[in-house]
Amino acid sequence: MSELAGAPWLSGRSWPPASAGTRYVIRADGLTKRYGRTIALSGVDLAAREGVVLGLLGDDGAGKTTAVRILGGLLRPDAGQATIAGYDVLRQPDRVRAVVGVVGRGAAVDEQVTGLQNLLVAGRRRELSRGDARRRARELVDRFGLDDVAGRRVEEYSVLQRRKLDLAVRLMGRPRVLLLDEPTAGLDPASRHEVWRLVRELATDGVTVVFTTRQLDEADQLATEIAVIDRGLLVASGTPTQLKAKLGGRTLDVRPASAADLPAVRAVVSRVTGAVPRPDTDPGVVSVSDVDPGALPEVMSWLDEAGIPVAEIGLRLAGLDEVFVALTGHRPALAEAVPA
Numbered sequence: 001m002s003e004l005a006g007a008p009w010l011s012g013r014s015w016p017p018a019s020a021g022t023r024y025v026i027r028a029d030g031l032t033k034r035y036g037r038t039i040a041l042s043g044v045d046l047a048a049r050e051g052v053v054l055g056l057l058g059d060d061g062a063g064k065t066t067a068v069r070i071l072g073g074l075l076r077p078d079a080g081q082a083t084i085a086g087y088d089v090l091r092q093p094d095r096v097r098a099v100v101g102v103v104g105r106g107a108a109v110d111e112q113v114t115g116l117q118n119l120l121v122a123g124r125r126r127e128l129s130r131g132d133a134r135r136r137a138r139e140l141v142d143r144f145g146l147d148d149v150a151g152r153r154v155e156e157y158s159v160l161q162r163r164k165l166d167l168a169v170r171l172m173g174r175p176r177v178l179l180l181d182e183p184t185a186g187l188d189p190a191s192r193h194e195v196w197r198l199v200r201e202l203a204t205d206g207v208t209v210v211f212t213t214r215q216l217d218e219a220d221q222l223a224t225e226i227a228v229i230d231r232g233l234l235v236a237s238g239t240p241t242q243l244k245a246k247l248g249g250r251t252l253d254v255r256p257a258s259a260a261d262l263p264a265v266r267a268v269v270s271r272v273t274g275a276v277p278r279p280d281t282d283p284g285v286v287s288v289s290d291v292d293p294g295a296l297p298e299v300m301s302w303l304d305e306a307g308i309p310v311a312e313i314g315l316r317l318a319g320l321d322e323v324f325v326a327l328t329g330h331r332p333a334l335a336e337a338v339p340a
Contacts, residue, residue, distance in 0.1 A: 025050050025177060025208040026071065030080035033066050040066040042232040043080070048210060048225065050176075053203045055223030056212045057320075063232045064212035068179045071210065072102035085176050101170030102179045108166060111155040115146055115165045118154065119172060126173035133172070140168040144198065160191040167198065178202060180211035184218060196222050216320045226320075230328045244317040251322070252295055254286045254303075255312040262286065265310075268302045289322065291315070 026048040033041045041063045048054045056064040069075035071082055073093040081088070087095040109118045116137055123133025141150045144164040149157060154165065163183070170178065183199070184192040199222060203209055213219050219226050220240050228236040228243075236243060252273065256265045265286045266277050273295050277286045288295075296315055303310060318326075 023050075024048060025052075025085055026054075026082075026210065028067070028071065028080065028082035031067060031070055031077050031082065032079035033063075033070065033075070033077050039232045041070075041077070044229065044232075044234045046071075046082075046210075046227060046234070046237075048208050050208055051203050051206050053199060053209045053211070053222060053224045055219040055226045056210065056229055057214075057216070057219040057223075057226055057324075058212075058229040059214060061231075062229045064229055065181050067229070068102070068181050068210065068212055071177075072100055072179050073097055074102065098173070099176045100179060101173070101175035101177070102181075103166050103170050103183065104181045105185060109154050109162070109169055112153060114151050114153055115157070115161075115168075116141065116150045118165060118169055122169045122172040128172070136172055136174075140171060143201075144168050159186060160194060163187065163191075163195060164198070167195075171202075176206075176208065178207055178209045180209065182213065183211050184213075184215075192218070216324070220320050228324065228327055235327045236323070240320065241317070243320065243323050250291055250293060250315040251287055251289045251318055252291045252299065252315055253312065254299065254310055255282075255284055256286075257309040257311045259284060261308050264306065264308055265303065268306065268308075269299055272298050272302060285312075289318065 024047045026046065028044065028046040031041050031044045031046070032039075044063070044067060046054070046056075046067065056067060058064050066075065070077050071084065071089065073089050073096045076090065081090065083089065084096045085099045087099065089096050109115075110121075119137035119140060120133050123136060126133075128136060141147055144167065146161065146164060146168070149161055154162060157165065167178075180199070184195050187195065196218075199209055199211070203224070211222070213222075223240065225239055226237065226243060227234055238246070252269065254265050254269060256262055262284070269275075269277055269286050269288055273288050273291050275288045275291070277288050293315060296313070300313060303313075
């Protein structure tokens with residue numbers, strides 16, 4: 001693991017930094033969970049304020065789902081403690097369940113009845129009166145764009161419609177916290193963006209959202225704060241911009257107009273920056289990390305003098321993929337995002 005992973009600003013035990021008067025809707029300290037010899041979580045701390053969208057980012061088996069299940073009162077930790085909206089997850093599970101909605105990877109709805117009937121059943125479970133349940137169900141049907149299918153059996157729904165209904169069911173009781181496990185897994189690009197839009201709207205309404213993901217772009221686009229979990233450890237946390245900025249420096253990207261010029265571009269970039277361009281996920285781009293901003297005009301000058309046309313050139317902050325490698329010492333075996 002790199003030195004970056006051990007830096008104080010990234011330490012799980014020091015995040016979020018103590019702040020007088022800060023009130024967290026979610027607060028977890030030292031969460032630990034073992035399954036036999038396997039350590040799923042090892043002393044993880046998490047916190048989120050009202051209206052925050054906190055993304056738990058990591059590979060399969062990193063411990064993300066275990067953390068969500070503990071926060072939702074579905075699993076007891078072996079050590080540590082957590083509170084949701086001021087209620088102790090271990091000692092006040094009924095209070096916690098009243099303010100939390102948990103949406104897992106599998107749909108928690110009855111496919112043999114209509115979407116509206118599913119919502120009304122959820123309302124009764126939340127002890128809403130018949131009239132209140134109908135009003136709340138109609139409100140959610142309208143909000144989630146389910147008007148055309150609310151009267152159909154769920155087995156006839158598309159994947160996106162089922163995902164929306166699952167969210168709506170969990171929102172019948174107006175929870176203060178929504179826990180989502182892989183909310184966009186298996187969705188096409190347009191459907192992913194639709195789910196992101198709905199989550200952002202909920203956060204704007206004051207709902208605190210925690211979601212797990214293996215997709216770097218999803219964490220970058222959706223989360224207002226990110227916690228990177230690797231092999232049961234919290235190795236980094238902060239806003240996407242903070243994580244990228246703290247990695248240090250800028251990355252220079254050069255995309256030549258012709259792939260035939262890639263060797264010459266690599267030579268120019270290496271000569272100017274003194275660094276060997278790294279392999280990039282895009283084979284048509286030459287990239288060097290942690291460069292001085294003054295390298296950009298110098299590279300442009302050399303390329304112009306050599307008569308090498310470029311399609312794109314610029315400086316950017318490090319990407320989350322680069323942050324992940326720096327933190328964990330390995331490339332993420334994360335889910336491939338469906339191209340947008």
